Amino acid sequence: ELKVEQNPLFLSMQEGKNYTIYCNYSTTSDRLYWYRQDPGKSLESLFVLLSNGAVKQEGRLMASLDTKARLSTLHITAAVHDLSATYFCAVDNSGGGADGLTFGKGTHLIIQP
Amino acid sequence: DTGVSQNPRHKITKRGQNVTFRCDPISEHNRLYWYRQTLGQGPEFLTYFQNEAQLEKSRLLSDRFSAERPKGSFSTLEIQRTEQGDSAMYLCASSPRYEQYFGPGTRLTVT
Numbered sequence: 001e002l003k004v005e006q007n008p009l010f011l012s013m014q015e016g017k018n019y020t021i022y023c024n025y026s027t028t029s030d031r032l033y034w035y036r037q038d039p040g041k042s043l044e045s046l047f048v049l050l051s052n053g054a055v056k057q058e059g060r061l062m063a064s065l066d067t068k069a070r071l072s073t074l075h076i077t078a079a080v081h082d083l084s085a086t087y088f089c090a091v092d093n094s095g096g097g098a099d100g101l102t103f104g105k106g107t108h109l110i111i112q113p
Numbered sequence: 114d115t116g117v118s119q120n121p122r123h124k125i126t127k128r129g130q131n132v133t134f135r136c137d138p139i140s141e142h143n144r145l146y147w148y149r150q151t152l153g154q155g156p157e158f159l160t161y162f163q164n165e166a167q168l169e170k171s172r173l174l175s176d177r178f179s180a181e182r183p184k185g186s187f188s189t190l191e192i193q194r195t196e197q198g199d200s201a202m203y204l205c206a207s208s209p210r211y212e213q214y215f216g217p218g219t220r221l222t223v224t
Contacts, residue, residue, distance in 0.1 A: 042204060042218050088155050100146050100148065103155030106153075
């Protein structure tokens with residue numbers, strides 16, 4: 001059974017600081033996804049990582065994937081308050097999406113002035 | 114708006130009643146997924162359609178749950194004889210291949 005673990009589960013940080021969220025998963029997969037969820041809202045797709053070594057950046061967020069280590073990271077640079085949200089990583093282990101995605105528990109991020 | 118839409122957005126029902134939710138995917142997305150999310154948790158996969166065929170069902174999907182996608186367009190998720198444990202956000206997502214686009218969800222409260 002595929003397990004996806006995120007850490008930390010809760011993170012409070014100051015504006016302007018850098019930090020990294022980690023996502024480990026238990027079985028081989030070449031596809032990993034990062035989503036953002038604001039309170040009471042649905043999930044917004046941030047990044048789709050489709051191969052080993054993939055790195056994607058959007059604004060202050062950068063995601064990477066190491067399939068050999070079964071690890072993805074979401075790095076936040078010079079955090080701003082607007083990035084406060086819950087971030088989920090999710091893994092597709094079916095080779096085509098047929099099993100849906102397995103999500104981590106999420107990292108609740110609070111960025112304080 | 115060409116995103117995934119779900120109706121109703123909120124549903125309050127009494128235990129034992131049946132409820133049905135609808136999902137309209139992004140047009141031309143042949144893959145459609147249902148997930149359930151409880152407070153403080155990540156979404157959990159329930160079922161998957163490719164066009165009109167239901168190809169996968171999670172063990173979370175008890176026999177009180179049924180999903181359809183007639184003609185490969187919109188989908189419905191029905192819960193019969195609702196229980197308090199069914200209270201959750203029910204999310205629908207559609208996909209052309211890999212990336213899944215989520216709808217706003219239907220929040221179900223069973224009293």
